[in-house]
Amino acid sequence: xxxxxxxxxxxxxxxxxxxxxxxxxxxxxxxxxxxxxxxxxxxxxxxxxxxxxxxxxxxxxxxxxxxxxxxxxxxxxxxxxxxxxxxxxxxxxxxxxxxxxxxxxxxxxxxxxxxxxxxxxxxxxxxxxxxxxxxxxxxxxxxxxxxxxxxxxxxxxxxxxxxxxxxxxxxxxxxxxxxxxxxxxxxxxxxxxxxxxxxxxxxxxx
Numbered sequence: 001x002x003x004x005x006x007x008x009x010x011x012x013x014x015x016x017x018x019x020x021x022x023x024x025x026x027x028x029x030x031x032x033x034x035x036x037x038x039x040x041x042x043x044x045x046x047x048x049x050x051x052x053x054x055x056x057x058x059x060x061x062x063x064x065x066x067x068x069x070x071x072x073x074x075x076x077x078x079x080x081x082x083x084x085x086x087x088x089x090x091x092x093x094x095x096x097x098x099x100x101x102x103x104x105x106x107x108x109x110x111x112x113x114x115x116x117x118x119x120x121x122x123x124x125x126x127x128x129x130x131x132x133x134x135x136x137x138x139x140x141x142x143x144x145x146x147x148x149x150x151x152x153x154x155x156x157x158x159x160x161x162x163x164x165x166x167x168x169x170x171x172x173x174x175x176x177x178x179x180x181x182x183x184x185x186x187x188x189x190x191x192x193x194x195x196x197x198x199x200x201x202x203x204x205x206x
Contacts, residue, residue, distance in 0.1 A: 046175050051091035051112045054176070054204045056197065061108065064097040073111060084130070088114040088175075106189055107166075110201055111179040119172020121145070124153045127177055128170050146195055148202050149173040156191075163187040169198040173205045 058067050073090030090113040098105025111131060117123060129136060135157055143154040152171035159165065166183030178201055182194045 045088070045116065046114050048089045048091075048114060051089075051114070054112050054178075054201070055091060055093045056095075056110050056201055056204075058095060060197065060200055061095055062097070062193070065095045065108070066097070067093070067095055068107075069094040073113070084115075086116040088116065090114065106182055106184045108182045108194070108197065109180070110197075111181075113177040113179075114175055115177055116175065118174060119149065119151045119177050121151050121153055124151060124170040124172060124177065128153070128155070128168065128179060131179055132168075132181075143167070143191075146171075146198065148198055149178075149205070152198075154191075154195075157183075158187075165189060167191045167194050169194055171198060171202060173202060176205050178202070178205070 052070075055070060058065060070093045071091070073092045090111060092112065093110045094107065095109075096105050096107045113127065113131075115123070115127075137160075139158040139160060141156050143156055146152050146154050146169055148169065149171035150173055152169065154170075155168045157166055157168065162185075164183065164185050165187050166181060166189035168179060168181040170177065170179045172178070178198070180194055180198045180201060182189045182191075
């Protein structure tokens with residue numbers, strides 16, 4: 001269950017980081033774009049049984065990362081995914097390079113989702129907030145489009161009044177959407193690493 005695992009770790013990070021006033025950020029303040037118009041349904045839908053084959057493996061990450069969770073994705077109760085008829089299901093992977101000391105480690109999560117609508121930047125904005133509704137209360141800014149897949153977006157986020165921060169990249173290829181996210185408790189999350197991992201993840205989507 002992606003949400004339970006991820007936010008349990010996020011709370012642990014938030015609980016141990018040093019209070020540092022307002023966290024600095026780059027990029028323009030994030031404002032969700034308007035809903036995209038109805039898109040045509042792809043001719044052939046991706047089978048949910050194939051999602052595990054698109055998941056990143058520990059060997060895809062730098063040395064020192066360990067697997068914390070891998071399995072079927074369950075939307076949080078407050079997520080609009082539960083009422084979205086285009087959402088079909090998902091799969092997720094969570095790794096960390098310092099699972100015993102989250103304050104100094106980096107957490108990376110990959111979420112793979114299938115929708116009956118092809119990806120657009122507008123849809124990616126909606127999907128990001130649907131999967132991470134808690135981020136609506138965080139400091140969130142949109143970054144330069146990384147140019148991955150058919151459409152992509154990138155964000156920087158920060159937990160208010162702490163050094164807990166990170167980055168997220170979302171992209172889509174056909175009816176497969178992915179969200180990759182990295183966060184660290186000491187404001188050292190690595191965007192370049194996240195982008196490299198996102199491109200590696202995109203290469204696994206066929």
